[in-house]
Amino acid sequence: MERRDIVTALESLLRDTLGFGSELSLFIATILGVVIIATVPLLVIIGLIWGDRKFGSRVQDRLGPNRVGPFGLLQSFADLGKLLTKEDITPANADRLIYNVAPVLSVASVILVWAVIPMAPNVVGVDLETGVLYIIAVASLGTLAVVMGGWASNNKYALLGGFRAVAALVSYEIPMVMALLVPVLFLGTGSLVEIVEAQANMWFVALSPIAALTFFLASQAEVGRPPFDLIEAESELTAGYNVEYSGMKFGMFMAGEYAHWLTQGVLLAVLFFGGWNGPFVDRWPWLGIFYFFIKSLILFFASDLVRFTIPRLRIDQMMHFNWQWLVPLSIVNLLVTALLLKIIQELGFAVDLANSPGFVDTLPMTIIMLAGNALQVAVVLSIIRFRGKRQRLMAAAGN
């Protein structure tokens, strides 16, 4: 199979139209490809910070930024200018090396994820066979950045934020990875390009809505968004792990945070919502970028809506929700999905998802998978009902 990534495209462009040698063009193409792919998330979040603030203020019945430029559009640039000219204060007692590395690592970990994200047909940094595993590996570096920042600041608020990161962020990684395993199970590959291509006619969210939901909730916590933002709960820890950071180092933590939030939507779109798939993509491949970003942004604002409506949890509630609901559910979901896939194979309804089968061909498989998911939902809901009933009875008996 030929390689279908941005380096190959750039390389052939350089070689054929500009007449460079093959070695030189490969070298330049690699450098160019890295720069282009790595700057995409950073460019998007400049606009996204404005969009997020505007959206959030609308949810909360405020106006949001509206002074700098039309509709406050230039607010992010004003903030950037301000952060650039602020004094950079390092606390006297801080562990200087770790303190300085943490904000850089926070942004770097997200940029690394984008190396394997397919943005359109032929627009992908690199198509790794182990792409999903790679994402988990580099995304965990973001947690490390939070822990490092919290520890190195030598501040009690920051340290508490770091502690919470150790317990909470790390715990939510388990349901997230379990949910990530489901698309891998469907296809037998970890390559994100192939995962997107397989969803041409049937999105994986239809095959496994529980995995999509688990991934959504777990990644919401993983990127530190409310209601799971205990690492920087401003009403109890002032600003949590980044309380001692000022100037551009704080700016980088903020940029890293927004980039993580965007990447949450992007990963959901790629893994469960068909990535760049959409009408007319085969005729105009560049339309894929449009679909990709539309889906990612819709999912981003969906998680934004959760963020702006639900109040923050307590740490024990957050851990309880993860370990006693999400983790068992994700493990059971994985078991059920694997079992159902085997049953579907035995029954002969199996379709080779890797060849992006038609909508009708996938339908029997989808119905069986959906039935399995519905069963799980029913079990979970009845457990909730049972528990609620018992609590009400106990409360009534107490009175």
Next chain:
Amino acid sequence: MESINSWAFIGAFFVLSPILPALPIIVARLLGPKKPNAIKTQTYECGLETVGDTWVQFRVQYYIYGLIFLIFDVEMVLLFPWAMAYQQLDLFAFGAGFLFIFLLLDALIYAWRKDALEWV
């Protein structure tokens, strides 16, 4: 498909990705004022002076969660090859993977019954 070039690309990414965020920090250091004094560089604690050492041993609960996570994380890495080869697996390998996930669930229930998952 997976040539040495794709890993060279990842390598280049690892080199460039810290440079992009480091650049604004360096620019800010050049542009911003630099007048540190003893009060400014004190630990921030809402106006109070900080008491005692910060880097102390703290609640064991955080550590327990870290420990449980570690077990699960390692087991999940082991599940990946199973999931990737799932289409070609015969019934034995399928059952083995199944048993493995069951053991995971069992470990979770064990930790649950031991009250390791309760916030104390």
